[in-house]
Amino acid sequence: MKKIVVVGGGAGGLELVTRLGRKLGKKGKAQVTLVDKNRTHLWKPLLHEVAAGAMDPGVEGLSYRSHAHNHGFQFQLGTLTQLNREHKTIELAPIYDEKGKLLLSERTLSYDILVLAIGSVSNDFQTKGVRDHCIYLDSPQQAEYFHEELMDVFLRYTNDTHQSDKVNIAIVGAGATGVELSAELYNAVDYLKSYGFKSLGADNLRLTLIEAGPRLLPALPERIARMAQTELEQLGVDVRTNTRVVQATEAGLVTEAGETVPADLQVWAAGIKAPDFLKGIGGLENNRLNQLAVRGTLQTTRSDDIYVIGDCAFCLQANGKPVPPRAQSAHQMASRAYSNIQAQLRNKPLKPYVYKDHGSLVSLSKYSTVGSLMGNLTRGSMTVEGRLARVIYVSLYRMHQIALHGYVRTGLMMLVGRMNRFLRPKLKLH
DSSP, rough: OOOEEOOOHHHHHHHHHHHHEEEEEEEEEEEEEESSSSSSSGGGGGGHHHHHHHSSHHHHEHHHHHHHHOOOEEEEOOOEEEETTTEEEEEEOOOOOOTTTTTOOOEEEEEEEEOOOOOOOEEEEEEETHHHHHHHSSHHHHHHHHHHHHHHHHHHTTTTOOOOOOOEEEEEEOSHHHHHHHHHHHHHHHHHTTTOOOHHHHHEEEEEOSSSSSSSSSTTHHHHHHHHHHHHHTTEEEEEOOOOOOEESSSEEEEEOOOOEEOOOEEEEEEEEOOOGGTTHHHHHHOOTTTTTTTTTTTTTTTTEEEEGGGGEBBBOTTTTTOOOOOHHHHHHHHHHHHHHHHTTTOOOOOOOOOOOOEEEEEETTTTTEEEEOOTTOOOEOOOOEHHHHHHHHHHHHHHHHHHHHHHHHHHHHHHHHHHHHSSSSSSSO
């Protein structure tokens, strides 16, 4: 029986292994295994909501082990450390508990077909002090850590009898994560006031959004970026473009001009790269962002038995530009890898992956949603905003859920979600 191993349970990896498990694993046609360093899955575009407290990962998180049981694949908890292409094996690092006690020793898994869907991490460009003083939002654990720090900062502020200054939060990077987090934080302040933080309001929050480039949201049309900036500035966000951060300190962020932006909390959301351990792994070809180079079929340039999908894949479009690291890219790659793996098992021709840009949307919490749709049309994109844009934005997450659970279970989850809006606090308070 052929062994298919998928490393990485993000949006693309989990959708792929779910479909492979249903098609091949349940029918005994292949042994399908998912490897991930976490026990649960959460859609990465929602991490800014976890950070602000608008979403509880304990409620929205999906257990890999339970999902594997329901969809015909196996789950292995672990972190990839080595890849041996000659023997077709991967090695997983040992796992220890919080007290340093060994839970799982180092393991070796064999494969016939390997899929790497490890995703991406923040790229701090080796800026001095960032690792020590800034918080990344690459995982649910980091988002939860930010939320805990946020609650502590607000609690400390409301119990300060002097209250001589505001709560200072600085976010580096005005892509989707930075922009969406900025809006969610103002939403969080509104709710916290109603939950007993009486002296806390939007006027007490000083939020600075710093972008090295000339404008916000470089992946979106300029008109959309201007709309988002206007909305943020009306909320009170201090938007600074063409501003490069050269150092992070305990007191705040130091810009290239020598100014220090004070910050009680600092978030780094500027740029991404593939994890460093992928550089040179198994002798595969990398680019400068550690992404693994693939051919049109999503197979690596140096092995037909290894596929790479999602943010860690360096895949060129017909126009010579790399496929952008977006959730829609991972979803499309998962679909193409699914069909190509089946074709490879049947010794049939493989088809090339073609990226289709369906546009992008940015949620500004309850205040607004803006974006563009159908960006691949020859006549250009269509701008959407307001309620329509919000409905479409939410539907993207629903499509991900449908890919994992099907229509019936997703419908039931939507019903439970609406019930929770009345039963649970509007903001995570712990």
